[in-house]
Structure formats: C-alpha cells, structure tokens
Amino acid sequence: MFVGRKRELAYLEERFERGRPELLILYGRRRVGKTELTKEFLRKKRGIYYLAEKLPENLQLKKLSEKVVEFFKEDIITEFSDWEMLFKYLATKQERYVLVIDEFPYLIEREPGIISAFQKGWDEYLSNSNVFLILTGSSVSVMENRVLSYKSPLYGRRTGQLLLNQFPFNEIGDFFEKKYEFDDLLKIWGTLGGVPFYLEQFDSDLDYYGNVMEKIYNQNEVLFAEAELLLNEELREPRNYFAILRAISLGKRKLGEIINETGIDKSSIMKYISILNLLGIVEKEVPVGEEPFKSKKGLYRIADNFFRFYFRYVFYYKDLILTDQKERLLSILKDTENQFFSLTYEDFARSAFKWISESNYFEIGRWWDRNTEIDLVGMNREEKRILLGEAKWSERPVGTDILAALRERGNLPRWDEFKEKEYAIFSRSGFTKTLVDEAKSDRSLILVHGNKRAV
Template sequence: MSQQKFIDREEEMEILKNQYDMEGSGLIVIYGRRRVGKTELINNFMSGHGLYFLATNEGDTENIRNFQKLLSEFLNDKSIEYAYYNDWYSLFSSIVNNKNFIEKTKKSKIIIAIDEFPYLIEANRSIPSIFQKIYDSFLKNNNVFLILSGSSVSIMENDVLSYKSPLYGRRTGQIRIKPLKFKFINNFLKYNIEDLCNSYFVLGGIPEYILKFNTNLSFWNNLKNNFLNRGSYLYEEAEFLLRGELREARNYFTILKAIAIGNHRLNEICSYTGMDKSMVSKYIDVLISLDFIEPEIPFGSDKNFKRRLYWIKDNYLSFWFRYILPNKSEIENSRTERVFNYIKNDFNTYAGEKFEYLIRSLIYDGLTGKYYDNVSRWWGKNKLKNKGNDIEEIDIVAYSSERNELLFGECKWTNKKISASLIDKLMEKSKILLKNYNNCNVIYALFSKSGFIENKNTIKNKNIILMDLNDVKNFIEKNKS
C-alpha cells in the first residue's frame, strides 16, 4: 500500500515494540481489511531493519525464489540466492545455520515479516502446518521476531488464529488493524468541518481511500472524479474487495445492497433478496465477522433481542452500495450527470444516518466532556401514550454507571438552523426509558449540522447541551492524540 502519511497507530506500534522487547523469540499476527494500513505499520515499525517479504499468489516455487533473493541481500550472502530449496522448511533450515544469520542474532533480534501470508495458504493449504514446524524447529529458540500479516480476514482468523490452526498457541500476540477514527481525517484533507464529515461519510477511515481525494478540489468534484468515472479506483474497489474476501460474492452483494437502500430487518432483507432466512443469517454472520456490517439492538434491550437491525458499518461500502451499484448501468453509459444530481439531492438523508453514528462514536470518546459506558440508539413503542402503537426513536442514549447518568440526544443534519425547543420533545420521549432508572441524573443534547436559531450561549441549564459542527471541530483538534 502506498501511503503518504502515517497517522494514528501509536497503540499498535506500542504493542509491536513491547512484543519485540520481550525476551526470546516472538510471533505476532497482524491482519485487517485491504488498504487499512497494515503494510505501512509494519514498515514504520521495522524502519528498514529486518527482512520484509510481500507474498504473491504465484505459488510456493516463485515465492521461495523471491524470498531467497531478499534473504541473500539481507544476510549479504550470494550463495543463498543461487541455492535450490524445494520447500519452505528446507529454506529456513538453511537460514538458521547460516553464519551471517547467527552473527546477526547475537547482536540483536531479527525481524522477519511475511506480508499477505494468505496468498501462501491459498496456494498451499499445508502452509500453516509447515510454518508451525518452522517456528518450533528453527525460530522458537533463536533471537527472531516473526510477523505474519494478511488482508484476508477470513483466512487469517480461520487458518492462522483459530483453535484448529496448527499455528494456534505459537503466536505471542495479534493485532487487528481498524480504520482510522474521524478525528484524524483532517491530517489528509484540508477541508472545512462539513466537508470533512462528508468525506468521512463516503470514504470511512481507510487511508488509501482518503488519499484518492485531491484536497485542492471540492468535496463534490472529488466524489464525481473518484466514484462516477469508469475505471477509477473507488468505482471498482468495492468489487475487488468483496470478491477477494468472499465466495459466492453475488449473494453478499445482494444482501449489502438490500441493507444500503433501507432494508434493515432480517425479514426485509430476505424479502428483497429472495433468499431464505437461514441462508441470509449465515451470510450476515460472515459480513459481521469481517466488520462490514453490524447488528443493532435498542438501548437497554437484552443481548438476545430478536428484532435487531443490520447496518453497513463500513462507510465506503455503504455509499457504494447505496449509490454506485444501483446506478452502474447509467455510469457505464456515460450518464453520470444524472447520477451525480441524484446523489446530491439525496445526500442529506444519507449523511443524516452517518452523522448519528459519528456523534455516537464521538460521545463515546468524550465529545460532551464526559465518558459513558454505553452509547447507542433506542426505538420502540411508547407505552405511555393511549394507543402505544407508534414506534418512536431516540438517536442517542448514553449511560454512565459510575455517575448514574443518562444522556438523551437528537442529531439533525439539515441546511437550516434548528430550534432548541426540540429538547421538549426529547424530554417527552425520554420518559419511556427514565421509568427504569431511579434517581438518575439526566442530560439532554442536540447536535446540529447548521447550528441553532437561538444563541446557544444563553442556555444556562447545565443539563442541556447544544453542539454544532464547530464544536465537533474544536473537539477533534484538541483530541488528536
């Protein structure tokens, strides 16, 4: 992956350093979806020291040959490059007996990083067993730090990390690399806070995707150039990503499209896709394990709540399946202006959903000046009303057990200022949940894209919070580390 910036990986770097500094050998597994920044993390950690090898899908013979060449340069021993090794085991057997290797291990711990390890497994299903023997026979008792990295989350979890894997029990640590948080996006894009939000809503926290936007162009021009041009990277990436990770990709595509256009309940997804419940449930479980979608239950519900909703967690996939896949015929036939206008007209609705999710994540990180144990959404029937049949919703419900405090919040992504009087409706809806909490401290909050009709500084009630995008901007600027 070609990145120009290395941002927000302090925790992962600390884990690697601690693992490296431990006495004896080490084996750490690093994994995460394509383009999330694994290679950049490894290269920054190694800083030119050690041996970094990027595996390919060419099979054992070619990968061994390529590894030999790098190893020959690393150990300054040409004989290694020209030797013949018919398998990985014999290659590593030779390495540990090489005098230059022995001298290096006496001076410091040697790092050997094998990136895209799943390519080796796909070409040879015995690779986990082979590397288990290599580690036990040659590396475990040497001053070596082995890194196995991969983008195929399913292969890394099933063939490297799982209990059934031959490598299980050998690793001394593992890191699953997550996308960057929103607060780091302005390290890449010099936009105002609204367009930083817009960019995050369509790109998520994947560094490689963010780097495709030209900060000298407007958000909308970047969106048009990168999503609506045939052959552009972001126009094609979703298909490469899913086809590289999933079998029966067509069924996953249909499910993701169903969710993206508004079918969030299991029965709705089944109805849209025409697949039976057991099949859809199986596919959904896979998508959850890959961090592509996530289930949602109302605040305060039992974990076995059955009528859960499913949302696409990955912003890039969410945008792509909502706007690009359904309009591919139009784009392929160069009718991009029509698609572009449709996206612009509908975007506030899409962004409103993403804004809610963003604010919830920022509240969890301390946006309001406090921290909460649980931050989620609530919906359900209002049993306090006469009929009690209408479904009501509260965008944000956050709870702190330490302070016995509840926060109720509403998010508004509109081009007009909103009135603080919306707090009154929020207070009314909150009664449904407050009856379950005795003597609880209560905070009410409104989060508005365009600000408020009233001067928020005149609101003196300490239990009412009004925040706009400038407040979000100030928060992320103070909390970069």
C-alpha cells in the same frame, strides 16, 4: 505519504525494543494500510519484507529464500529445500532483525500444511532467536479462523496481535492537509470511510462533489470498481451478496424486508449475512441495552461507509456512470444526500461520546421501540448515569423544541433506574441563542456544533 498510525507504530517499537523473539499477527481489511505500516516500521530497522503470492509452495519458499539470502549477503546459500531449513538458518543470526510476511493467507490457502511448518519452525528454532516476525493478512476470516483461533497450529505461539482498523473521523483531515471544513470532511468520511487508500484517491484541490464526479463516477478510476472487486475476491456467489447489500442500502433493514426484496430464502440469507458480518461490511443493530441474540428488534445496516455509499449511489446507477451522465448523477446525490449523511452524522456523534462528556459510558448506541427513537444513548449502570442525545444534519439551527422533545423521551419509565441524566444535541448548523443561553446555565446539557463543543 505515510499518515498517522502513531499508536500502532509505538506498539511495534515497544515490542521491538524488548529484544525478545516476537511472532506478531497484524490483520485488517484490504486497503487499510497494513503494508504501509510495516514498511514505515522497517524504514529504520534491519529487516526483510516478503509479499506472499498465490503460487505453489516450492515457488513461495524459493522466492522467500532469495530475499533472505540477499538480506544476509551470504553467497554460499542458494535456496532452502524446505521450511525447516529456512527457520533453522534464521535462528542462527545473532543480530536483531525484522521479517515481515505480508498476505500470509496467500501462503497457506493452497497448502494448509505450511501453517504447521511455521508452528514447528517457531517451537524448535525461532522462539529462541533474535527474530521479530510479523505475519499480516487482509482476509480477516482466514486470519481469525486459521491463524488466531484455538484450532490453529499457531495458537499459543503468537506473542501479540494487532487488528488494524480504519482511521477515525478526527484523523482523516490529515490526508488533505486540513483543507476541508467539517461539512466536507463528514461527507468524505461517509463516502470513503477511514480507509487510507481510498482517502488518498481524493484530490484536496477539488471540493467534495468534484471528487465524487472525478474519482468515483469515472469508470477509469480505481474507486469505481473497488467494492465489487473486493467482494468478488472474497466471496462465492457474489450476486446474492450484491442483492442483499443493495436491499439494505434502500432501507430494507428488517430480515423479512431483505428476504422479500431479494427473493433469497431465509436459511440461505442468514448464511450470506453472517459472512458479510464477518467481513465487517454488515452488522445487526439492536436497541442499546438489549441482548443481540435475544432481541426481536434487530435491524441490519451496512457498517462500512464505503460499501454503504457504493450500493446507494454507484451500484444502481452504473448505467449513468458508463454513459457519462454526470449532471444527472450529481442531481441524484444532492437531492438525497441529507438523509444519507444524517446517518453518518449519527455515527460520528456516537463515536464522540468519550470526549463530549466527563462521564464514562460503557453501553453506547441507538434506542428505539414502536413509538419512539433516540439517536444517541450512553449508559453507565454502575453509576446510574445516562446520556440521551440527538444528531441533526439540518441547514437550520436547532432550537428549544428539539431539547423539549428529547427530555420528554428521557422521562420514559424505562430510564427510571438512572439517577443522573445528561442531554446532548449535535447540530450541523448550530443552535438558536435561546438554546445556547439555556445550556450555559444547565450543566446537564451539552451542545456540539459540527464536531466542536459549543457549550
């Protein structure tokens, strides 16, 4: 079942309707839905879909040639002897057609010269043809460094690019026919992220815990081994990356703490962290408003929800999973989940800034110093506006004490440059009547119950 991606499909449709030759680059992490998106786009188009493989160049060309010949139904041609012949032939076609080459990095990783052949093919033939060419790739580093960068032979040839991201929280309910309430959806998002392939593994007839037990804590299911398989495919020395991710998942977020936990020296660990950052798995967080490269307060976090859950609840407990100790695993999860999902709720709250307030905030994040921490800060320096907020993943309604503490932090001298202040409180379990009544008479106070604005 194809879900969502309306904006991305609209983008492809708009480009197709222009009638011009197109060379589009579509990329994003594995399992994010690139293949499904291109196939959905092709469903109502005349086009060729080719999945590249880790094969020698001559076999790749042969297999693609067969696809092209089959599509155009020309029995005279059996195969093309080189890429130039293929591109020259494609340029002769008068009809508008789509050509998707999926996993383009597989095509070029063993034969770097192929990318130069594509440059020549585009410059001399396809740039004046009716082709709508889409090159996709799951290796974000390869796509950015070898296809999109200014050093690439294809630099300046592409007519557009589309980075396919994970689904945002507010769209994942569509995968489950909206059967789940907010609590379970937040936990699912915190466990799987917005990766469609992972979301499709969960069964909407099971509750959250049932899905974790059956679909993750089960050595026969794809999600059990997924994280390590992806890292093994992308990385050399995966053991060191596993150690770093495990350390961060245990709360070792400062560089020195990670070094002490893993035993990896500083020069090596920075290389590993840089690669994890490039893959979108780890990010360096600094207090909002500070320069990332200058701040000395940087903390590392696992930015990908699936990897964060995996290294907290799967990697360390594989022996329990392999011996089918599900009751113990469930107990560990339930005993610690509030702390784990409180961070997920903070992430959700920061992503919700754009719809909870009528003001535009351009710098959004968390802020902290030695004595104080604020979950949510949004700043608009031009208009001298600031929003300060808290996200409470608690089973008790939030009262006026939380608001008073938030306002006290909002009066710190560092915020004096802002003339207008808004306050936002996100609560899993709602608010006391006193706080709701106060919010009704105070336009600067925003209350969000779960994922819906209460006042």
